[in-house]
Amino acid sequence: MRVVIAEDHALLREGIVALLREHDIEVVAQAEDGEGLVRIVGGHKPDLAIVDVRLPPTFTDEGIRAAIAARERRPGLGILILSQYVEPIYTAELLESGEGGIGYLLKERVGDVRGFLDAVRRVADGGTALDREVVAELVRSRDERAGDGTLDALSPREREVLALMAEGRTNAAIARAMVVTNGAVEKHVTSIFAKLDLPATDDDHRRVLAVLTFLRAGGEA
Amino acid sequence: METTAPGPSHATSALSMHVAIAAFGAILLALVWGVTGAGYFWPVWVWFAFAVTVALHATIRFALLRHGLERATVLVTRLAAIAGAIILVIWMLSGMHGFWPAWPLCGIAAVAGIFLIATNQDRLPGHRRLVERVGVLERTREGALSVQAAELRRIERDLHDGAQARLVALSMLLGRAEDRLADRPEAAELVRRARDEAGAAIAELRDLARGIAPPVLADRGLAAAVDALARRAAVPVTVDAQLGRRPIPVVETAAYFVVAEALTNVAKHAPGASARVQIAERGDRLVVEIADDGPGGADPAGSGLTGLRQRVEALDGRLEIASPPGLGTLVRAELPCVS
Numbered sequence: 001m002r003v004v005i006a007e008d009h010a011l012l013r014e015g016i017v018a019l020l021r022e023h024d025i026e027v028v029a030q031a032e033d034g035e036g037l038v039r040i041v042g043g044h045k046p047d048l049a050i051v052d053v054r055l056p057p058t059f060t061d062e063g064i065r066a067a068i069a070a071r072e073r074r075p076g077l078g079i080l081i082l083s084q085y086v087e088p089i090y091t092a093e094l095l096e097s098g099e100g101g102i103g104y105l106l107k108e109r110v111g112d113v114r115g116f117l118d119a120v121r122r123v124a125d126g127g128t129a130l131d132r133e134v135v136a137e138l139v140r141s142r143d144e145r146a147g148d149g150t151l152d153a154l155s156p157r158e159r160e161v162l163a164l165m166a167e168g169r170t171n172a173a174i175a176r177a178m179v180v181t182n183g184a185v186e187k188h189v190t191s192i193f194a195k196l197d198l199p200a201t202d203d204d205h206r207r208v209l210a211v212l213t214f215l216r217a218g219g220e221a
Numbered sequence: 222m223e224t225t226a227p228g229p230s231h232a233t234s235a236l237s238m239h240v241a242i243a244a245f246g247a248i249l250l251a252l253v254w255g256v257t258g259a260g261y262f263w264p265v266w267v268w269f270a271f272a273v274t275v276a277l278h279a280t281i282r283f284a285l286l287r288h289g290l291e292r293a294t295v296l297v298t299r300l301a302a303i304a305g306a307i308i309l310v311i312w313m314l315s316g317m318h319g320f321w322p323a324w325p326l327c328g329i330a331a332v333a334g335i336f337l338i339a340t341n342q343d344r345l346p347g348h349r350r351l352v353e354r355v356g357v358l359e360r361t362r363e364g365a366l367s368v369q370a371a372e373l374r375r376i377e378r379d380l381h382d383g384a385q386a387r388l389v390a391l392s393m394l395l396g397r398a399e400d401r402l403a404d405r406p407e408a409a410e411l412v413r414r415a416r417d418e419a420g421a422a423i424a425e426l427r428d429l430a431r432g433i434a435p436p437v438l439a440d441r442g443l444a445a446a447v448d449a450l451a452r453r454a455a456v457p458v459t460v461d462a463q464l465g466r467r468p469i470p471v472v473e474t475a476a477y478f479v480v481a482e483a484l485t486n487v488a489k490h491a492p493g494a495s496a497r498v499q500i501a502e503r504g505d506r507l508v509v510e511i512a513d514d515g516p517g518g519a520d521p522a523g524s525g526l527t528g529l530r531q532r533v534e535a536l537d538g539r540l541e542i543a544s545p546p547g548l549g550t551l552v553r554a555e556l557p558c559v560s
Contacts, residue, residue: 009382009386009390011386011387011390012386012389012390012393015390015393015394015397016393018397019393019396019397022397022400054381059378060436060439060440060441061437061440061441084381084385084389084423084427084430085427085430085431085435085436087436087437087449088449088452088453089437089441089445089448089449089452106423107385107389107423108388108389108392108419108420108423108424110389110392110393110396111389111392111393111395111396111416111419111420112396112416113396113397113399113400114400116396137453
């Protein structure tokens with residue numbers, strides 16, 4: 001797996017590089033700002049870009065825009081955003097930016113080494129890894145609101161499963177989190193696919209599509 | 222041009238003509254007086270009358286060159302002077318018996334004086350000082366608020382780049398340590414707890430920073446931040462935000478918190494309702510309106526609304542709340558938005 005990093009904080013950047021190298025994930029190039037990211041993505045053909053939201057020179061949402069530009073340069077590039085705050089609007093924008101894995105994690109999740117490595121691998125493989133805070137915010141806004149359309153057909157239990165899928169968890173992990181059997185989770189997942197009318201291609205792809213539906217529904221005002 | 226609006230030269234030539242006619246009449250009368258026997262010098266009275274008409278003409282003519290209050294002031298002082306002069310001249314021409322003009326002169330002076338004081342209060346030193354002071358206070362208050370807003374944003378940025386970043390780095394180091402302590406579970410558990418503490422500190426700093434101003438407000442401006450609020454709200458919200466340019470940060474932040482507080486109130490007191498947010502520039506004011514179709518009857522003196530009002534009024538803005546029972550609630554804030 002080839003990874004690039006855009007992070008202006010030397011301390012964090014070097015920490016992430018060291019962490020990934022310890023687990024045999026190769027960081028092929030590093031950038032300190034958005035322009036740098038777009039440049040190294042062109043040359044190094046990475047599978048994944050790990051990007052801080054706030055980058056020089058504006059220190060606002062530079063990272064999101066740079067990530068979208070990077071993906072235009074290299075379609076299918078996985079993007080894992082690291083941020084100090086949850087902003088669903090940015091997740092929604094990344095989803096609009098085309099094919100490829102999407103992750104949005106709060107920075108402190110990097111401290112959970114195993115969880116972080118899981119997220120890195122999943123996003124590089126085209127999956128999703130959304131911070132549970134992002135998902136919680138999406139779920140909260142929808143649950144308290146009546147009649148949101150797309151996801152109304154799902155039962156509360158199925159929505160719970162879908163939310164955990166959005167975080168990027170496997171069926172086994174979802175079963176553990178909900179304290180049910182693997183079989184029960186699989187049944188919910190099949191039912192979700194059916195209700196969301198997702199084409200019967202491979203399961204991983206349907207998983208991503210289901211999560212996208214979930215996120216888009218959360219992105220509607 | 223001269224036919225529609227007589228210019229100064231036109232008016233001046235009229236005055237010259239007036240003076241010429243008066244002078245010609247005066248000389249003519251003096252001749253008539255000489256021819257008719259030169260007794261009591263009666264033409265002086267007619268001269269006097271001519272002089273009065275010329276003086277009035279000149280006074281009005283020059284007063285019209287001024288504008289507004291100044292015109293009235295000039296007119297009143299000159300007319301009072303002319304009236305005084307007329308009385309004095311009559312007194313002199315009629316033999317100067319006893320100084321009777323004292324009383325009418327006092328009267329004229331009193332009337333003119335009262336008029337001048339009443340209309341020129343703002344030129345009195347006390348009033349002028351007050352106006353200057355209000356100007357200074359307005360400027361300094363605006364300055365203080367801008368400085369405060371800038372300072373808060375700086376603190377927010379410092380938190381992000383300083384303490385938060387260090388805590389994240391710490392959390393990451395602890396995570397790596399935990400990873401290497403896999404064969405010593407009790408030590409790993411201690412490290413994990415330390416990491417949890419670091420995580421809690423990061424979350425607290427994040428809440429603190431968000432309370433100062435949400436990042437999306439600084440990043441994307443008011444319309445995007447209000448959109449995000451609407452999306453996150455517990456009730457359906459439609460947003461209509463039309464902004465040509467970004468207001469100054471302190472106004473932007475106040476407007477944001479007005480919307481945030483109002484939407485929180487809708488969710489709390491009118492859970493079944495829907496809300497509409499409108500933001501528009503009207504002249505040099507930014508108008509923010511949040512309307513819902515809930516049960517109404519909100520208490521404008523409630524702590525949340527009072528806090529909002531103070532925030533808005535500190536910026537020289539206005540906050541109005543209309544909440545008739547059964548007819549929903551409208552919160553309207555007007556903020557100055559000169560950038």
